[in-house]
Amino acid sequence: MKQETEEQQDFVKDITKMSDDFDRWYTDVVRKAELADWSGVRGMMVVRPYGWAMWEAITRAFDDMIKESGHENWAFPLLIPQSFLTKEAEHIEGFAPEVAWVTRAGASKEELEEPLAVRPTSETIVGSLIKRYIHSHRDLPKLTNQWNSVVRWEMRSRLFLRSREFWWQEGHTFHASAKEAIEEADLILGYYRSIAEDWLAVPVLSGRKSPAETFPGAVHTLTVEGLMRDGLALQMGTSHYFGQNFARAYDISFSNKDNEKEFCYSTSWGISTRLVGALVMAHGDDSGIVVPPKVAPIQVIVVPIFRDAEGRTKVEGFIDGWARELKAAGIRHRVDWRDERPGDKYAHWELKGVPLRLNVGTRDVDAGQVELVDRLSRERRPVPVAGIAERLQKELVTFQSRLFERAHEFQRQNTFELSTLDEVVAHFKERAGFVWAPWCGDAECEARIKGEAGGVTIRTIDPDEKASGQCLVCGKPAKHRVSLAKAY
RNA sequence: CGGGCGGUAGCUUAGCUCGGCAAAGCGCCUGGUUUGGGACCAGGAGACCGCGAGUUCAAAUCUCGCCCGCCCGACCA
Structure with missing residues (x-):
């Protein structure tokens, strides 16, 4: 173990060691791995393509899950009139300290008649608007979701984990019975557990929050909580059951089968770009981040090794021979033809957490094989190119489960x-x-x-x-x- | 939002105490030699020293205000 640490140390430049200072390590790897940066506006971050691609993988997975169970994506306004926001007392009290307001607009920066809140979350605007579309029990359930960003005026910020703007999905659903709404909140919590465990390879504890930790306005809040490598917990998703609290405040009602007016039962739930931070802190090491194959923008990086033009041609022809098989198999891969030395490329892609690497040199061409190195063990294993796509698919599956197992073992020990x-x-x-x-x-x-x-x-x-x-x-x-x- | 620290080239920093030509390493560009774990040589580009004001013959350096970041606290679902 000690030996491994010293060995890793030799591989790394420019990033603080995790054991020296976890917080600095985190900031270093997020920036060096090109996931995100601060923008110059306090607490506002820019998410770079490599980080955004991970979020996109999460969004695709989750969007598929909710579409499968009948949810529909909507787009509700960014700005919320003050009068909309203030109807549910507990809710507004909970969010008041972190709301940003638009009070002026236009060429003359005229004062608005009514201040507009930049949404910190959309229960109030969705509630205010959705009632137009709900009249009868036949209109229920109404299962809405939106992918957007929200603004919360946080006093202390951290890339991905707590920024003044973050990207997320927020689901808002409306039901004819308490039972159905409670089941909805449970269903979504199951999806969140799956995103965390099956996709991000982060084992979670799930369950209800205590009343003190319950979302403002909710009857109960469900959560999934992961353990980061510094031993701190991170909330990775929450699902709230509101009972009729919001429906009563926003007059969201329907005529039931007996033609009586009844308030809806509602839920809301969200996961955010924070999850990118979660995978960094749950899997990273002194060499950089480790990206779970299922959300990895690049699953396999190919590093060609050659001495001269002749060697390059030979290696290139060899790689071309099987690279199309990887593409056909849906393996996200890239060949690193940059004019750098192999060792530099190894370190580069380890920092960026690519799960599998293939070293391909002229002597591999002669042997009809490649050298497979995974980000967790760094062991080199020769792999014949015959059937390589299938082999790599299996390796990716294995990698994903090893990553989960490692995190699970860490959780058990802590x-x-x-x-x-x-x-x-x-x-x-x-x-x-x-x-x-x-x-x-x-x-x-x-x-x-x-x-x-x-x-x-x-x-x-x-x-x-x-x-x-x-x-x-x-x-x-x-x-x-x-x-x-x-x-x- | 309170307390502490900081901001100098793309990155990491030296210079600031005691005002006097803005430096280094890494990275970047060009050429050459290299290439199986972060190469070497030569040449080159790159900085209103966070922004604004003040003191001064002269400010990266001293003073004030603001912005941004880091740490601690409060806050944060």
């Missing part, structure tokens, strides 16, 4: 079971990770955890609700088993 607040406080002084503990359900006890354990919060309530023992704070009988962590 998950603990404790029973008292003293233990929890002591634990988080020394290390991080997830800690399971029994909790009585009292908000006062929850606040004491946060206060005394240095910002540790309840991340999830165990969905199995297998509570036993006494509350870690007050000692009363526990109602819930909860996961605790420091979080981003």
Whole structure:
């Protein structure tokens, strides 16, 4: 292990070591791997093509999932009249501190009659507008989604994880019964778990949030929480059940089968570009990032190796012979013909986290093979070119599951079971990770955890609700088993 | 938003204390030699020293304001 670290150190230039300073490491790799940058406007980021391509892969996967279950994409306005925003008291109270306002417009910068909020989330505008389209139980459910960006005036920002503008999808659905809306929120949470685990190879804890952590205006909030390599938790997606709270505030009603007016039951849910940050922090190492094959813009990088023009022609002809097979097989690959030395290219593509690399030199041509190197083990394995596309497809599948397994093992090794607040406080002084503990359900006890354990919060309530023992704070009988962590 | 630190070439920084021709490494361009784990030689381009004001014969350097970033805190679902 130590040896490996020293070896890696030799490979790396320009990025802070993860073990030296995780935060700097993160910023370094996000910028050096060309994922994103700050823009010069406070808290606003520019997402570069390599980072955006990962987000696009996520959007395609999720869009397919929701279309399959009958959801439709809409586009609602960016600006929300103040009067729309303020109807649901709890909701506006929760978001008021981070809303940006448009108060002037036009050539003369005239003051607007009514200030317009730049959407921090769209429950209020969707609610205000959707009622036009809902009259009867036959119009339900109304399953809407939109892909957009929102603005939240954050005081402290971090690339991908917390920026003043971020890109996401926000789903808003309206149902004729509580049961159906609750099922909808559960369904989406399952999709989010799949995006995190099956696509990003990040194992997650999922479950309800405590009341203190529940979305403003929601009856309950569901979450998926991943563990980053510094031991901090990251919320990777949330799905909210609103009951009739929003429908009542925005008068979203329908005539039921008995011709009685009834308020809708609604949900909302979102995942964002934060997920790109999640995969960086969950899989990266001192050499750079590691991109899960399923979302990798480049899955296989080919590095040709030759000495002279003759060698180049030979290698090029050889690669042309099977590169089309990769394309036909849908493998996202690229041949790096840049005029650099092989070692430089190895380091470059490792920094960018490309899962598989093929080294192809003249002696490989003679042997009818390539040298396969994966980003996790760095072992070199000769692979015959006959049947190479199939072989690489299998390797990508294996890589994806190895990456998940590695993250899962990390999660296991950083998950603990404790029973008292003293233990929890002591634990988080020394290390991080997830800690399971029994909790009585009292908000006062929850606040004491946060206060005394240095910002540790309840991340999830165990969905199995297998509570036993006494509350870690007050000692009363526990109602819930909860996961605790420091979080981003 | 409070406290602390910083901003000099694409990147990382030196120079600032004590005002006096703006430097280095990496990267970039050209040519040559190279090429199986971050090459070497030679030449070259690239900076209103974050922005604005002030002090001064003279400001990267001193003073003030603003902008941007980093760390800590509050906030953040």
